[in-house]
Amino acid sequence: MTNSIGEIKDCDYLFVIGSNTTEAHPIISLEMRKAKNRGATLIVADPRKTEIAELADIHIPLKPGANIPLMNVMCNVIIEEGLYDKEFVANRTEGFEELKEAVVNFTPESYAGIIGVPADVIREVARGFAKASSAAIFYTMGITQHTSGTHNVLAVANLSMLTGQIGKPSSGVNPLRGQNNVQGACDMGALPNVYPGYQAVTDSNNKEKFSSTWGLEQSAKVGLTVGEMMDEAHHGNLKALYILGENPMLSDPDISHVQQSLENLEFLVVQDLFLTETAMLADVVLPGASFAEKDGTFSNTERRVQRVRKAIEPLAGKADWEVIAEILTRMGYPHEYCSASDIFDEIAKVTPQYAGISYSRLEQGSLQWPCPTADHPGTVYLHSGKFSRGLGKFTALDFEPPAELPDEEFPFVLNTGRRLYHYHTGTMSRRAKGLSAIYGEESIEINPADACRLSISNGDMVKVSSRRGSINAKADITDRVPQGMVFTSFHFSEVAVNFLTNSARDPIAKIPELKVCAVKVEKAC
C-alpha cells in the first residue's frame, strides 16, 4: 500500500476494485466502514455482489477481465472533461500525450456493456474520483490474477497519477496483500529477479554488493518464477526443489501439471507444519514451527514491520530459521546467527528500506518502511513529492481479454477466491475447530437463473469441468454471482478448484489467470 491502514478512515472517495475486502481483509473493511460512516463515497467494482459491494454507493459488476476498459474509460472522461490534475501531470509525470491518445476511443458509451453500468454512472464515478479531496484505490487479486495483471495495475497507476490522487494522506494506490508476510517475503528477495530490498539481480552494482556481502560470486541471470519452475521440472531441467511452508498441490493452477512436475524432480524437500498434499510427494519432509514457536518479524500490507514472538517451544525442537541456517552451514556456508535478531541485523545491513530497523526499536513499536536510518520514524505514505523512479510514467494500455473465454462447450466463467472462515489451502484454518464448525464444507456459487436452466436445486451435487479437469461440489444458488459465472474458493482439497484453473500467465509478472477460465456445469449423477 502506498497509504497506511490508519489513513483509510479519512479517505473521501474509496475505489475498491477486485477486492472482497470484508472476507479477505476483514480489519481493513472496518476502516472502510469508518470512512463510509463519515460520509465518504464507496465504489466497488467486482463481478460478484460481495458484502463490500452491497455496502457500496455504486457497485460496478464488471465482466471478468474488463478492468482496463473501466479505468481507461474513467481516464477518457477525466481528460475529456478537463478534470485531471494539470499541475501534477505537468510536474510529476511523463507520457501524458500517449495516455491521452490511448484512451481516446474508450468512451463510456462504447464500453458500458462490459463494464456493467450505464455510461452516465461511469461518468459519475470518474468525476467523483477526480474531484475528491482524497481518493484512494484498493485492489487485490481480482485485478492481478489475469493474463493482463501487470497492465491492470498500470491502469490503476494511470488513473491515480492523472488525478494526482497519490503521494498524499489517504490518497494513493493500495494493493491489499493477502498473506501475513507476503510483503516481507517480497522485501526479503524471495523473488527470482531481485535481491532483498528490490535490488535487481541484473544490475551490476547490486551483483557486486551481494557478491561481496555474501562472499560468493552472484549470478546476473534472472531465476525462475514458481510457474516456470513447474514447467522446467516437467521438462526435466529442474532437478531439486526445496519448498518452505507452501502447498502448490492446492494453491497453484492446473494441479495435474503441478503433480507431474513435482514427481519428475530428482529430489524434493518440503518443510511444513503438516504432511500436506505437496509434502506427500517429497523425498524429505522437515517439520516446520508455527508462528507461536519462533521469534521473527512479519511485514504487513502497509509495509509495517512487526514482531512475532515465541510463546512456546517448537514442537519439533527447531524453529524454521534454525533449520535453514543449519542447511546453509552443512552446504558449506557456516553462519553466525545466535538468534532471529542477528539475522535481522544482517537484513538491515543489505536492505536499504530496513536499514534503520532493529529488534530494540521494534520493542518500542512497529515501524513502516522505508526506514533508512536509526532515527528515521518510518514512512506512513509513499511517493510524497517524488516517485521512486523520478517522474511517474503513464502507460498506454488496450483491452486484453482473458486467455480462455466461455464457448459452446464450456459456457461458464469460473472465478476463484477466498472465504471469511478459511485461509489459502486450509492447512491451518481447517484445523481450527471453531472455523470448521462454522464453515466445514465448500460449495460452488451459481446464479439462480443458470441453476433453473440446468435444473439444479440448492445443495445438489454438481460436476464442474474445464479443459484440464473436473471437480464435484454442492451448488449454492445465489445472486452473489452474476449469470454465466460460478465461484468457489481454493481452501478445500475435496473441492480442489485448481484442477480446473488455467495456468496461462501474465507475460511480465508471470501471475496465473486464476480469476477466469471456461467451465461447464452439470448435475452430478
Place this chain on the structure above:
Amino acid sequence: MADTVTLTINGQKVTVPAGTMVLEAAQQAGIDIPTFCHDPELSRPGACRICVVEIKGWRNLPPSCVTAVTDGMEVETESDAVVEARRTILELLLANHPEDCMTCQKFGDCRLADYAYRYGIRNTAFIGDKTDFPVDESSAVLYRDMNKCVLCGKCVRVCAEVVGRNVYDFTSRGFSTKVAPALDVGLGEIDESGCVSCGSCVAVCPVGAIVEKNMIGKARPWEVKKVKTTCPYCGCGCGFDLNVKAGKVIGVTSNPDSEVNGRHLCVKGRFGFDFIHSPDRLTSPLIKKDGDFVEVSWEEALRYTTSRLKEIKAQHGGDAMAVLSSARCTNEENYLMNKVARVAFGTNNIDHCARL
C-alpha cells in the same frame, strides 16, 4: 472559548482541553472512576451510572462519562454520596446476578467483581426474582450467558458502530430486558443472526456474559502468560496476545495496543489457532524409503538432505535447483531462504506464493 479548562478533582488541580469529559480528566490525573458502559471507541449512552461523581453546586450526581468539564469545577469522585450511589447500583446488579463466580470464565478479570470488592458489597439488600434466560451455546466460538449481563450495551454498540453488523440489540423491557440477536435467535444461527464470529463483543464485555468458548475451563487469568505477537493469516497484520499456560497456547485475546487493529480481530485471528497443537503436526523429520515415510532424527534428515543437494549441484549445477520460500514464514526465514538459493545453490531460482 478557551482551549483548556482547569478544574479540581479530589482537591487536585487538573488542566485539560475544553470539551473533555470529567471521566477522562480524572483518568488523565491518575484517578480511577469505575465504568461499565463507557468505552472510548464507542458512543456514550451514559447509561450505567456507576461512574457518577459529586460536583460542587450540582443538585444530583452526574455520570462523569458524559459530563463535560467547566472552568473551576470542583469534583469529588469518592465522596460519601458517590460511594453510596455506587453501592446501591452494585447491590441492584448483584441482586440479579448468578452466584457462580467460582466457575465463571471471567473470574479474576471481571469489572462487576472488581467493583463489588472495591466497595465491599458482600450481600445485597434487594432480594427478589432472578432472570433465568437459557444460555446461548449455539455459536461455535462464543458462549453467551445473559444472566450475567449488566446491560452496559457495549456489545450492542461495538457490533453496530465498529463491526457494522448490528447483530445485537436490547429486547423486552424492564426486568426482562435482554441483549439478543434479532428475534432472539441463537448467535450461532448465522444466516439469521448475521454474526461473523469476530468476537469484538467478547473484547468489550466487562463481565462473564460473553466469553470465548474454546477458553472455558482452560486457565485462570493469573495462570496465563500473554505473549504479544502478529497474526499468521491475511496481510492486515493484526496484533494480539497469545494466551499460554504450561507450554500450550490456550487462546487468543485482544491487545488494545495493537497498532493496526486495536482490540478488533476477525474470526480467523481470534479463533483460528487450534492448528498449533493439532495432532496432525509433524514432530519428527521424515525420509521416504521405498515409497514410505520413515521417521528419522534431525541429524539424519539434515545430513541426507544436504548430501543429496550437494550431489545434484555437483552433477547439474545450481540452475537445476530452486527454492520456494513462504509468505507464511518470517522475514528472517525468507532472508535465509534467499541465501540458500543464491549462496548455497548458486542460483536466482527463488520464488514464493505472492502470485497465488
